[in-house]
Amino acid sequence: MSRGFRWSALVVGAVFGFLLTVSGLGDYFTIHDGLLLKNPYIFLMMASAMAVAFAGLAVLRRLGRTRFAGRLVLPHHRIERRHLYGGVVFGLGFGVGATCPGMTIVMTTTGGLYGLVVLVGLLGGLWLRGWVERRQQLPLSTEPTVASIPLPVAPQH
């Protein structure tokens, strides 16, 4: 992993964590009132994020390559049952808890220490799914991002 590759993940991660926090997504009511359809913030944020990312990816597609990882390969997968089943289970947690894997972090750093309880459950749920997959002799889902091809190894500097 080159220095540029490593720093890219660190900088984007830090900016992303900062932005999620100043969005107030760690506040139960931001999400809860959104899901009650009383406060459009989360939907406007999500839609504008998708629009900007969509436009940005159009530019990246034209370039066709990435800075530190060779050719650009964007995810494109057909719909399978697991996306719907998983979506239902995830939606139950999202609806009852008004949080998600990223917002749990934000909740905790802004003083909502019950976020740590959700986090313990989250890690347990991830593990439990792996356990079920092994029991059913399914391939273990490891990298949820599964790009169509493995990431090329970045040159060492």
Place this chain on the structure above:
Amino acid sequence: MLGWVSAQWPWWVTGPGVGLCVVALYGLINARLGVSGAWLATIAPVEGWRPEPWRRGFLLALVGGSAVAAVLGPPVTVHGYGRLSEVLPPVLLVPVLLLVGVALGYGSRWAGGCTSGHGMSGCAAGSPDSFAMTITFFAVAVVVTLALHALTGGAL
């Protein structure tokens, strides 16, 4: 904590901002930005496989960036869990929140992503599985929230 930045910036700043994070991660290291994948990488040693090498650093940086925002933001006070902690005593709240977490973890691994990986990054890339997952979980979450609101007479 310092009160230098407000608790909620307008959506037209934060939304496009996280959208640019998604683009940046694709454009720099050809990776789909996703938080459930980052959490999954933390349990990879237990399961005996190696995650992509950037995931742990990404997660730590995310926590760090969030902590910086918390320090710069309004005073941080230890608080409860919104309406849920008004309705449930801690002895019930803790198991409910554990189950919430289990649903989030189990569902995201089953579907192969969460709000960030499918919801933003996958949808922006135009991936059909991400649209299906995102629409499903948002619809279920809205229905569950509205149903609990109705069933509890507005308490939740």
